[in-house]
Amino acid sequence: MTDTLLQASSLHTYYGVSHILHGVDFSARKGETVGLMGRNGMGKTTLLKTMLGLVRPREGQVRVRGEDMTQAATHAIARRGIAYVPEGRGIFPNLSVRENLVMAARAGVDGHREWDFDRVIDTFPRLGERLSNGGAQLSGGEQQMLTIGRALMTNPDLLILDEATEGLAPLIAREIWSIIKTIRASGIATVIVDKNYAAVMALADRSVVLVKGRVAFAGASSELSENQELMHRFLGV
Amino acid sequence: MPNARLTAWLPYFVVGLLALFPMVESTFYTQLLTKVLIMAIFAMSLDLLVGYTGLVSFGHAAYFGLAGYALALMAPKYETVSLWWSLPAAIGVCALFALVTGTLVLRTRGIYFIMVTLAFAQMLFFIFHDTKIGGGSDGIYIYAKPVMKLGDAVLLDLEKLQNFYWLVLALTALVYLLLHRVLGSTFGRALLGIKVNEHRMRALGFPVFRYQLASFTLSGALAGVAGYLAAAQYGFVNPEILSWHQSGAVLMMVILGGMGSLYGAVIGAFAFVLLQEVLSNQAWFGIAAKHWQLAMGIFIMLVALYLPQGLAGLLQQFGRKPVTEIADE
Numbered sequence: 001m002t003d004t005l006l007q008a009s010s011l012h013t014y015y016g017v018s019h020i021l022h023g024v025d026f027s028a029r030k031g032e033t034v035g036l037m038g039r040n041g042m043g044k045t046t047l048l049k050t051m052l053g054l055v056r057p058r059e060g061q062v063r064v065r066g067e068d069m070t071q072a073a074t075h076a077i078a079r080r081g082i083a084y085v086p087e088g089r090g091i092f093p094n095l096s097v098r099e100n101l102v103m104a105a106r107a108g109v110d111g112h113r114e115w116d117f118d119r120v121i122d123t124f125p126r127l128g129e130r131l132s133n134g135g136a137q138l139s140g141g142e143q144q145m146l147t148i149g150r151a152l153m154t155n156p157d158l159l160i161l162d163e164a165t166e167g168l169a170p171l172i173a174r175e176i177w178s179i180i181k182t183i184r185a186s187g188i189a190t191v192i193v194d195k196n197y198a199a200v201m202a203l204a205d206r207s208v209v210l211v212k213g214r215v216a217f218a219g220a221s222s223e224l225s226e227n228q229e230l231m232h233r234f235l236g237v
Numbered sequence: 238m239p240n241a242r243l244t245a246w247l248p249y250f251v252v253g254l255l256a257l258f259p260m261v262e263s264t265f266y267t268q269l270l271t272k273v274l275i276m277a278i279f280a281m282s283l284d285l286l287v288g289y290t291g292l293v294s295f296g297h298a299a300y301f302g303l304a305g306y307a308l309a310l311m312a313p314k315y316e317t318v319s320l321w322w323s324l325p326a327a328i329g330v331c332a333l334f335a336l337v338t339g340t341l342v343l344r345t346r347g348i349y350f351i352m353v354t355l356a357f358a359q360m361l362f363f364i365f366h367d368t369k370i371g372g373g374s375d376g377i378y379i380y381a382k383p384v385m386k387l388g389d390a391v392l393l394d395l396e397k398l399q400n401f402y403w404l405v406l407a408l409t410a411l412v413y414l415l416l417h418r419v420l421g422s423t424f425g426r427a428l429l430g431i432k433v434n435e436h437r438m439r440a441l442g443f444p445v446f447r448y449q450l451a452s453f454t455l456s457g458a459l460a461g462v463a464g465y466l467a468a469a470q471y472g473f474v475n476p477e478i479l480s481w482h483q484s485g486a487v488l489m490m491v492i493l494g495g496m497g498s499l500y501g502a503v504i505g506a507f508a509f510v511l512l513q514e515v516l517s518n519q520a521w522f523g524i525a526a527k528h529w530q531l532a533m534g535i536f537i538m539l540v541a542l543y544l545p546q547g548l549a550g551l552l553q554q555f556g557r558k559p560v561t562e563i564a565d566e
Contacts, residue, residue: 054436073444074439075439083442092434095426
């Protein structure tokens, strides 16, 4: 049993003829928080999708808990303790809040069930007030909470958050960040993609920066945040 | 809330009312209502696919007709066949055929799914139309209704019109309850999720293909229940019950009633069959009765335009309380 939950090595991914990822390495260990950064179109979402089996790499390997799962089906990868909260709030509008959550309930990889309906509702009291509402009747922030809550219902060991605070009012975004902190403190490893670089680096143990489909930086978050020149060069801030 | 309690009891009330029907009405209407209920089972089975799984099948008559042919081929020519094994066998044949075709058609989506399901139905149509297996285009007669015996005693004599009607009514209620349970379970919620977004469900760890295949197989099996009963009622099968007209008719029932609600499918079947009966009544419509499809087409267009939730949606609107009443509570 290895400590590495998710590991990608020299991934090359194409969309048709366009070469998006040029030999990207990425990993996430148990309990660690990794920030994935880069400007728009640098391949962040493509990297996530490739690791989850939603897009197939032409070259390279994806390992989940040490096992080669490069060609595995997405649901099989998810069942090995990897939860993905996609960009743009993936709620099911035709199900109620309660149904959205209960549907996803599942024990984690070694049968652990730390997260159940009650705990999710404790973590997101706002959802508790809207249990019988349809998913589409929620505000943007509530939808995001629902998506994160639903991912937690699968008792993952690694939670991947793609643009979790995008398009949310600052106050709501702050609430989401504090929830992410709670999740991190509970021992779940997280991969965070977000435009709010300061918030990501404050939270992440390590940061990875993608530039044009290549890893431009990988190391301790502090190393990056303290280096104005790198920040400007890679992220334009 | 008395309103909610009323709604919960409504299905039992309707079934009770329908059960009393043959006692007060004539042979003709009992037969007509039997046909309606059989179509209701058929429509519910399709609604599981169209309304809940998000798969629009245009070949659902294949399973309906296959069950009919299964009964016709299993029944000995001059003897009766037992319902106890012939019904499960017919359902089994349909489930198996749905499982096999499902693994193939579920690799396609959208318009291609519609076309491939139609293609399979047409293949079956021509197999029975052009070969001697099922008597070719002439079809086969089923001389006697299946029998329900317990030991030597006849439990229910299906040759009697009311008895057959009650059997069909019981099976309609059973299929409704079964689907209601299935759709209320995690499995049903997962289907609704898949309908909205397959990728999202995969990312949540759901094997989407297996869920869809299970739904497709169950849907085919239940269409088989309807097909078996239809063949038993008419005492006759021919390739027409496999034709795309039949697939289209059941799809119209589902759309008419309102996709994604079980009682909508039932209402759709009632509306479609009864409307067809009324519109093709020569005493009322004279020469126009021959062209009842024209009036039916206009009616369906109006429903599609003004009632996107179907006739079931219309009922829900009537049931909804005025805003002031809600505010008072």
